[in-house]
Amino acid sequence: MDRYQRNITIALLIATFLAAIEVTVISTAMPVITRDLGGLDLISWVYAIYLLTYAVMTPIFGKLADLFGRKKIFITGASLFLLGSILCGFSQSMEQLIFYRAIQGVGAGALLPMSFTIVGDVFKYEQRAKVQAIIGSIWGIAGIFGPLVGGFFVDFLTWHWIFFINIPFGLVAMFLIGKFLKENIEKQKRSIDYGGAVTFIIGMGALLYALLSIENEGSLSTTMLFGLFGIALVFLSVFVIIQLKVREPMVPFHLFKNRHLLIANVSGLILGAILIGLTAFMPLWVQGVLLLAATSSGLTLIPMSIGWPLGSFLSGRFILGLGTKVISLTGVILIAMGTFTLTFITSSTPNVLLIIIMFFIGLGFGLAMTIFTVIVQSSVDWSNRGTASSSNAFLRTLGQTLGIAVLGMVLNQHIGGHTNNGTNVAPEILAGGLHSIFVILAILGLILVVIVIGFLPKEQPDYSKNES
Numbered sequence: 081m082d083r084y085q086r087n088i089t090i091a092l093l094i095a096t097f098l099a100a101i102e103v104t105v106i107s108t109a110m111p112v113i114t115r116d117l118g119g120l121d122l123i124s125w126v127y128a129i130y131l132l133t134y135a136v137m138t139p140i141f142g143k144l145a146d147l148f149g150r151k152k153i154f155i156t157g158a159s160l161f162l163l164g165s166i167l168c169g170f171s172q173s174m175e176q177l178i179f180y181r182a183i184q185g186v187g188a189g190a191l192l193p194m195s196f197t198i199v200g201d202v203f204k205y206e207q208r209a210k211v212q213a214i215i216g217s218i219w220g221i222a223g224i225f226g227p228l229v230g231g232f233f234v235d236f237l238t239w240h241w242i243f244f245i246n247i248p249f250g251l252v253a254m255f256l257i258g259k260f261l262k263e264n265i266e267k268q269k270r271s272i273d274y275g276g277a278v279t280f281i282i283g284m285g286a287l288l289y290a291l292l293s294i295e296n297e298g299s300l301s302t303t304m305l306f307g308l309f310g311i312a313l314v315f316l317s318v319f320v321i322i323q324l325k326v327r328e329p330m331v332p333f334h335l336f337k338n339r340h341l342l343i344a345n346v347s348g349l350i351l352g353a354i355l356i357g358l359t360a361f362m363p364l365w366v367q368g369v370l371l372l373a374a375t376s377s378g379l380t381l382i383p384m385s386i387g388w389p390l391g392s393f394l395s396g397r398f399i400l401g402l403g404t405k406v407i408s409l410t411g412v413i414l415i416a417m418g419t420f421t422l423t424f425i426t427s428s429t430p431n432v433l434l435i436i437i438m439f440f441i442g443l444g445f446g447l448a449m450t451i452f453t454v455i456v457q458s459s460v461d462w463s464n465r466g467t468a469s470s471s472n473a474f475l476r477t478l479g480q481t482l483g484i485a486v487l488g489m490v491l492n493q494h495i496g497g498h499t500n501n502g503t504n505v506a507p508e509i510l511a512g513g514l515h516s517i518f519v520i521l522a523i524l525g526l527i528l529v530v531i532v533i534g535f536l537p538k539e540q541p542d543y544s545k546n547e548s
Contacts, residue, residue, distance in 0.1 A: 084260060088202050089211060091256035092195045094249050095158065096218045099188050102130075105233075105242045112234050117174045125178050130185040131481055132288045137189030138474040140277050142197070142467045145190075147328070150198050151261045155254050157190025162250045169243035196453055197469040198261065210396035273329055276322045283315030288478075291485040335468055340459040343536045344452040345475045347412070350528050351449060352479025354415060357487050357521045358384070358441065361514055366434070368510045369427050383435050384442030391446020399454065404540065408451040409532045414444030416525030422518040427511055458541035487517050 106113075106126070113126075145153040164184030171177040199211050233241040290308035323329040336342050359381065366372050366380050395407050418441035425434065456472045457465060494513030495505045 084262070085202055087256055087260040088198060089214065091253045091260075092198060092215060093218055094253040094256075095154075095191050095195050096215050098161065098246050098249055098253070099192050102184070102188075102246075112239050113177070114174070116239065117171065117177065126174070126181055129178050129182045130188070131477060132285065133182045133185030134189045134192075135288060135474055135477040135481060136281050136284050137186050138193050138477065139467070139471055140280070141190035142193050142469060142471065142474075143273065143328075145194060145197060146464060146467050150194050151257055153190050154194040154198070154257050154261075157187045157194060158250050158254045158257075159187070160184075161187030161191055162247055163187070165243040165246040165250075169240040193469050193473045196457070196473065197465055198257075199457070202261075214392075273322065273326050276319055276326065276329060279315045279319040279322060283312050283319055286315070287312035288481050291481060332464065332467060335460060335464060335471075338459050339535070339537055340455050340541045341468060343531060344455045344459070345472050346531060347408075347448070347452055347528060348472050348476040349479040349482075350524050350531075351415075351445070351452075352476040353483030353486075354419065354521050354524050354528075355445065356480040356483045357517060358419075358438070360484060361487065361491070361517050362434070362438070364510070365425075365514050366431065368505070369507045369514065370429075370431060371507065372431060380431060380434050380438060383439035384445070387439040387442025387444075388446040388449075391443040391448075392450045393446075395447045395450040399451065403538065404451050404455055405532070405536050405538050408448050408455075408536065409529070411444040411447030411449075411451065412525070412528045412532050414440050415448065416522070416529050418444065419518065419521040419525040423515065423522050425518075427507060455541050487520065490516050490520065 141153050141157060161184055164180050164182075164187055167180035167183065168177055171180060195215065199215070203211050233239065233245070286308045290305055290312065320333075323333055336345070362380060391411060395411075398407060418437050421437050453469075453472070456468050460468045491513040494516060495509055
């Protein structure tokens with residue numbers, strides 16, 4: 081890695097850390113925030129709105145990056161992310177916090193995909209997995225230190241600082257990218273798919289809002305839900321028609337004729353659903369079924385954060401020798417075996433066994449996620465790499481959104497009517513609902529193994545030979 085690549089990598093590590101630590105830091109601080117601002121019933125939307133705007137804006141910014149360059153879009157995303165952070169820090173109500181978190185999500189919709197895309201631009205094929213492993217390790221570090229950082233600010237300062245701390249790091253990342261990233265953008269007339277952008281935002285926004293509302297019983301009437309699904313169907317249908325007709329579509333469907341890209345994206349969708357299921361519901365098992373402290377639930381997830389960067393490192397180490405299919409298959413098999421094992425746990429299962437299971441699942445995610453990212457970057461040329469990377473990131477986020485909605489509905493079906501004033505539920509009732517969730521995750525893991533075995537090509541992606 082030369083000096084130029086090192087400076088770019090530092091900037092991307094900072095940007096990735098900001099986005100990765102955001103969820104874990106705010107999770108630690110949310111009880112204090114709700115006591116300060118009120119609105120406990122709105123707590124889920126603090127997370128959901130960030131996810132929604134991130135998912136909607138990811139493919140839009142990906143296309144803009146292919147039109148105007150990575151540097152401009154990265155700086156735009158970082159600026160919006162920091163603006164949202166500042167406004168969140170000054171929030172005076174939960175409604176304000178939710179609105180400002182939406183702005184943060186818009187910024188993240190540019191920030192995270194551009195980090196992956198810039199790696200594909202700056203590094204050669206054999207280097208990409210190694211750099212992705214370094215960036216992947218940041219997610220592990222954020223998963224370990226996020227709760228500690230959030231707890232420190234809440235205990236010794238105020239919760240406002242969990243947002244303000246983003247500012248200096250974000251400015252450094254913007255400076256490094258602005259100063260060092262070199263791009264050769266063709267000077268030609270650019271065509272922006274405004275119609276596609278508008279119809280996609282409305283259609284996908286309506287769909288995600290409806291899905292996120294289903295799990296909250298009574299939040300929307302049946303008529304409103306059907307109305308939202310109807311709006312989504314109409315606008316997404318128009319969006320597809322527009323994409324097939326315009327000269328430079330926001331999402332070029334012809335890319336999905338590439339088998340490498342198609343399988344990597346489908347796998348990313350399923351991996352997103354499995355990941356959100358584990359991170360959202362495993363702590364609920366530890367606290368609600370095993371009746372252990374919140375600290376124990378955090379300790380149960382930490383091994384996954386350790387296994388993930390280790391898997392990323394190993395994938396970068398062996399990608400040239402073993403190839404993308406062998407490594408990705410190993411990863412998804414570990415995930416499938418781990419989720420299958422979770423279907424057998426009971427209230428008497430020791431927490432140490434869960435820790436071991438989560439480590440191997442994290443190892444599988446590190447192997448699979450890193451390789452699928454490299455496949456996406458290496459399956460298209462420069463002019464489509466931003467769109468391809470953003471589409472992959474979008475589908476992962478969409479998988480998380482669909483996953484949390486469907487799994488939340490499954491859990492509610494089991495515990496509905498068994499809660500105590502809408503809060504507590506008997507451990508045995510909760511265990512039954514969570515067991516159903518683990519079964520669904522195991523099925524998804526098995527489907528993932530079948531997809532990789534049967535459909536992922538053995539040969540390397542088309543643009544893996546050091547394209548410029």
